[in-house]
Amino acid sequence: MHSPTVPFSFLATENSYEESRYIVLCVPYDSTESWASGTRFGPAAVIEASRYMDIYDIELGLFMDKLGIYTLFELPVLGKPESSMMELIEASVRRIISDGKMPVLLGGEHTISLPALMACKDEVEHVVVLDAHSDLYDEYEGRKVSHATVLRRVSELVKDITLIGVRTMGIEEKEFLEESDNVKVIYAEELLRGNVEDLNFNFLRDKGVYLSVDLDVLDPPQIPCVGNPEPGGLSYRSVLRMIRKVIEVGNVRCMDFVEFSPCPGMRSDAYLVARLIQKAIGYHFLHLRNQ
Template identity: 30%
Template sequence: MKQFIGLEAQATYAEAKTIILPIPYEKTTTYRQGCQHGPLAILEASDQLEAYDEEIEVQTCIKTGIYTHEAIADTTSDPSLTAEVMLQVTTETVAKLIADGKFVIALGGEHSITEGVVKAYRLAENEPFTVIQIDAHGDMRHEYEGSIYNHACVMRRVLDMGLPTLPIGIRSICQEEATLIKNQQIPVIWARDIYYHSDWIEKAIAKITTEKVFITIDLDGIDPSLIGGVGTPEPGGLNWYELTRFLKTVFTKYQVIGCDVMELAPQQDSVVSEFTAAKLVYKLIGYQGLSQGWYN
């Protein structure tokens, strides 16, 4: 089994603070397909990462302990897998990892997976938490193409759990989503706000009303000039330093209970998207280590 950042940096399950959970599920992509190959591409690209993070000045993988879980809900080996089964398996697996005290980063696969991940945390937590959504799209339709489990509906399912959300970098929505955002007063940070207002991070942070947060990252939230290997690219996304500055601020000010990174669809003849995604995962681990005092 492929390991995140290589075998030499792996901890045992018992030793590991962070668990990488690959979920190569894809059934409802509507434009460019291939995100079921995203988790493996991220794991393979992670071999090229430097262990030392120059920003936080530590060899993150050595200090934190990383364990790569076996893949679950894999449509590359079982194309008949239904969304209902995927969500059940995802929730059960993540729930066990939470019970074992692990910090989980799930790797997709399509964004519909996030419902199962968040549900596990909703069942485990005694209080609401905010789901920070980095994304190009609202993903708040009630249903799409005949399914409430479509990737375009995932944040609607999160809202149905009674959880507050903070969408960041949104720049593509439908009329239904626009009405929902207005009626429920969802505090969207539009992509244009990021470009036109230098204080957007402070404004975003001020909208978080819970002590705990979960972070879901659809990679199309990042500008396609940096990550073009996604199913539905949209111009005008976040750049690397905007994204990492925001994430570091969130980890500093709030308790991040878990994360996911979704929708990488690898491109032929280019490794830029998967390497950037792998480095982003490594940043999430590093920022969690800082917030938890793992490097003291």
């Protein structure tokens, strides 16, 4: 029995928290963005777009409303001091994991990955990040915790990080990378020249993985409204193929989708983000079913 209104939840699903495996956690935090704020509006725009999606996925052969997806809307992090934001996200993710469920965070700026990872670092051996930027500054605009330093802080918590789709970085980040033996980069240039199908993710096999997707990994024409648009990015199809490979090979414990900053009047980009998340959840469901 469906309610007479379309629920305001990811894919408009009506599953309860208890019966769900995938918990979409909306985190509208954008306090450290250096160019323009607006990622705080990302979660609501993506949820809204997702409500009008076909519930059957022809690629996966799945009815998405049968997978158990529940939406927690939204964490009150906006305008809070950094420490409260961190504590709130960490506690929420910890709770979802201890309930035996998979957190799917919807940002918000990239900073939110740090407290989410802190909550699940015991289960995570490898962090995979799709991003145009390397986010490896030690400090940025006087901050140790920000969208531009987030992966430097992550690198202090987890041994192995693979960054995919990078096409710009500061000299300080480049020098850090040259000295680091635990952060590997697959540059956008290599991906655009080669074939994404040839990428080998066997190094993730049987490893606990945290997957972070900064939407600026995509080429700006596909998704013009992100915190820091960078030309020369990847296609929707390439990003989708990589997400699929990571989820099929590794054991993803937590995922986030960050830095989407919707432009007023545009709907196709929010829909694209919703589609990526829907696919990622579907791939994960099939991965578990096939084990």
